[in-house]
Amino acid sequence: MRGRWPLPPDEVLINSGKELLLNLLANCSDDVRDMVIILIWRIWHLRSDASHGKEIPPVLVTVEFLDSYYKSVKLAGRFSTEEIIKGKMNASDHAPKLKTIQASAPWPAPRRGTVALSVDGSFQESDGTAAAGMVLRDETGKVLFAAYHYIFNCNDALEAEVHALMQGMALAIPHSTLPVVVQSDSATALSSLSSNCLNRSAYGQLVLEIKELMGDREFLPQKILRSQNSVADRLAKYSRSERTTAVWV
Template identity: 70%
Template sequence: MQLREEAPLIQHAAVVPQPWPRPPVGCVALSVDGAYSNSDGSAAAGMILRRTDGSVIFAAYSCIFNCNDALEAEIHALMQGMALAIQHSELPVIVQSDSSEALLVLKGDNLSRSAYGHLVAEIQFLMGEREFIPSKIKRDQNRVADWLAM
């Protein structure tokens, strides 16, 4: 009779989520996230605006109709969050997203001639209304906006 040898136990270090990065004094932080499902084409955007002490100014989500891909959902989340931030705060806005590609829209017009051109144009218009500062954060630092977009 042959005995089966058991695999050794592998202990993994506990993964501690990184905390949400607070904005500097005199600014607010807008965390945004877009969600897209390849299987059925459904999409949504989640956004939350917070003060330096972490208190919530607003939290919102919206369904996105006729969305083509995940990047479009992320850009929609940026645009909708920025429009709401202008309505709810006079302070400069740190825009936090876990999508580097979407944040590039805030730094230039590299997507203005793409299928997302209409969204890029709206974002550029909103940037004339307020100071928006892009900030790339890790996915686990963007849990609230991610949850809102689900």
């Protein structure tokens, strides 16, 4: 949450006895005090869910939820309860102005009898960090696996995209026996499945691994829009920023 909120530093969060919480809140500004209370409330809520065997959402979900919740509380705090109930808030003066956003194209589900592997690479030129994100789904959209993989050595964005293809295809083979539709927003990376144009490139070794994987399963390339590849994109960016690797089946 410190990535979004100016929360107190760790050295302030010390066990000072029964008055721990009161001492902490007393040394916070009004806004930070609200943030600390909301965060503690969320922690208690998740702990309660865990104790009852409920599934706990990923940390990023909680971050987005709390940030949105706090903004809503602050907006509502500008008005009295009576004004809110009667709907007398002046939206033009107080509500944030929203841009008109065109609906993006939906994720293209694979045809019956196949599964879809959506992959994406993320590369940050300023520091050379890179990662791959991938998700395998059936025709109904049910997730068979989701994963992100941090790439320790990467030269450019295209190499990250080819890495994502290779890593995703390798994971898809043991998780489905069906033909795999490989979805990527990089037409150049996808060309490695159907042509030899990248065989003699700097990514030749990765391409050779891709060709070898194609001997174990039928892989069908499909170019999709960036907006249709948001899941793999988010996974790759998170992996790159956090420098971490994980797989969920």
